[in-house]
Amino acid sequence: MIDEMHMARGLPEDDGLDGDGGLDDSVQMPRILQDLADGRLQASEVDTVVDWLQAAEDPAPPPWVVNRAVRIGRQGENGQQARTAIWRRLVAALVYDTRLRPRAAGARAIAGDELRLMYQAGGIEIDLEVTDSGIAGRLRMLGQVSAEPPDLTRAWAAIEGPAGRVEGEIDELGQFALEGLVTGRHRMEIGLTYELIEIPEVQI
Amino acid sequence: MSYMGSSSRPFGRQRRDLVAGCLLGDQNAWETLVRTHAGLVYTVIRRCGFGGDEAADLFQDVWLAAWEGLATIRDEGALAGWLATVAARRAKRQLLQRAHEPTSPDAEIPERLDPDPSPEDVVVKREGGVAVRAAVAALSERDRQIVHYFFYDATTPSYTEIAARLGVSPDTIGSLRTRCLRRLRQALEDAAPPDADVDTRP
Numbered sequence: 001m002i003d004e005m006h007m008a009r010g011l012p013e014d015d016g017l018d019g020d021g022g023l024d025d026s027v028q029m030p031r032i033l034q035d036l037a038d039g040r041l042q043a044s045e046v047d048t049v050v051d052w053l054q055a056a057e058d059p060a061p062p063p064w065v066v067n068r069a070v071r072i073g074r075q076g077e078n079g080q081q082a083r084t085a086i087w088r089r090l091v092a093a094l095v096y097d098t099r100l101r102p103r104a105a106g107a108r109a110i111a112g113d114e115l116r117l118m119y120q121a122g123g124i125e126i127d128l129e130v131t132d133s134g135i136a137g138r139l140r141m142l143g144q145v146s147a148e149p150p151d152l153t154r155a156w157a158a159i160e161g162p163a164g165r166v167e168g169e170i171d172e173l174g175q176f177a178l179e180g181l182v183t184g185r186h187r188m189e190i191g192l193t194y195e196l197i198e199i200p201e202v203q204i
Numbered sequence: 205m206s207y208m209g210s211s212s213r214p215f216g217r218q219r220r221d222l223v224a225g226c227l228l229g230d231q232n233a234w235e236t237l238v239r240t241h242a243g244l245v246y247t248v249i250r251r252c253g254f255g256g257d258e259a260a261d262l263f264q265d266v267w268l269a270a271w272e273g274l275a276t277i278r279d280e281g282a283l284a285g286w287l288a289t290v291a292a293r294r295a296k297r298q299l300l301q302r303a304h305e306p307t308s309p310d311a312e313i314p315e316r317l318d319p320d321p322s323p324e325d326v327v328v329k330r331e332g333g334v335a336v337r338a339a340v341a342a343l344s345e346r347d348r349q350i351v352h353y354f355f356y357d358a359t360t361p362s363y364t365e366i367a368a369r370l371g372v373s374p375d376t377i378g379s380l381r382t383r384c385l386r387r388l389r390q391a392l393e394d395a396a397p398p399d400a401d402v403d404t405r406p
Contacts, residue, residue: 027299029252029292031361032354037292045382046285048389052355053247053288055392057333061246065260066239069267073226073234089261 064160064187071156071191092121092190092199115204121197126190130181130204138163139181139204145174151192159202161186223280238267244284245291252295253358262298266291339391343384346370350384 225233
């Protein structure tokens with residue numbers, strides 16, 4: 001009876017996990033959510049659970065988490081399949097920062113004053129260069145990702161900071177440009193075909 | 205094209221347009237769908253004990269599944285329930301995988317509900333939502349017990365265990381739950397602030 005209700009409403013059918021509604025003692029989650037997962041609730045009960053969850057006022061997901069989900073729709077546009085492979089999520093580490101090297105004296109101090117940063121994650125290098133933008137007070141970030149072409153299909157770079165979120169496509173050479181940034185603390189994501197690289201903090 | 209009305213919760217015709225738009229590849233529709241239901245999906249994930257990066261990855265996994273399965277929704281009025289079900293299934297699968305993996309001493313310790321459940325009336329204090337607190341408080345003591353066992357008890361008691369605690373036959377738990385949820389829904393509606401969204405779910 002309950003299964004029929006689920007079918008009629010198009011609710012997802014059980015995917016073979018504990019399909020008989022039996023329990024695995026190793027799984028601890030609220031009983032009602034386990035019943036929801038197992039398709040043991042009637043349609044009206046599902047609605048009540050949704051009302052309860054929506055009224056719970058639990059913490060909202062971080063914006064970057066939501067934006068990542070929004071991006072699924074962009075990957076799937078123009079009839080393309082959204083990326084369904086499980087991403088390998090990597091957190092990049094800073095390995096080079098021009099601000100940390102000894103300051104040059106004399107004429108050398110004038111030239112080459114742009115900020116350069118390099119991050120590494122899982123054998124992939126992300127080279128960033130920050131320069132003045134054409135707009136006063138704004139910055140431009142040029143980047144290069146050392147990934148191979150198969151990993152660069154529909155690749156993208158996104159940065160979130162004081163100026164909001166800026167996204168750009170990564171070309172087949174691994175290059176990208178992000179415009180209109182301002183000084184401050186940022187968070188970056190590089191979305192490749194098989195990896196999602198996070199740079200939790202980029203100070204520019 | 206905007207899919208958002210004056211509230212953050214699309215309903216009725218808007219919701220149908222939303223799903224249809226997503227199926228036609230409309231990015232705005234998809235973005236509205238995600239942003240409108242992000243809190244619901246994330247709440248399911250967190251209440252299953254996930255936090256931090258694990259919650260973020262699971263959140264992404266749910267939306268990938270939603271993207272792939274949106275065309276199977278036959279009753280678009282059940283969209284929120286469908287998403288919550290997908291989230292609960294993915295969370296359960298993750299919990300099963302975790303349970304069967306060898307634990308590492310460096311493994312991230314997930315956020316968990318209090319393993320030592322408090323008395324039923326503490327449920328009301330623990331819950332963050334004003335409307336939920338008011339709704340649960342308005343229930344009878346018996347219903348509060350049922351809500352506690354089903355919604356908050358981190359030990360995930362079986363139906364047999366719940367029946368034993370309530371002193372009833374396990375055969376009656378299903379109907380007890382159904383009646384309790386009916387009263388909870390009414391209480392949630394009564395407890396909702398007057399300007400709250402009215403869902404026109406059919």
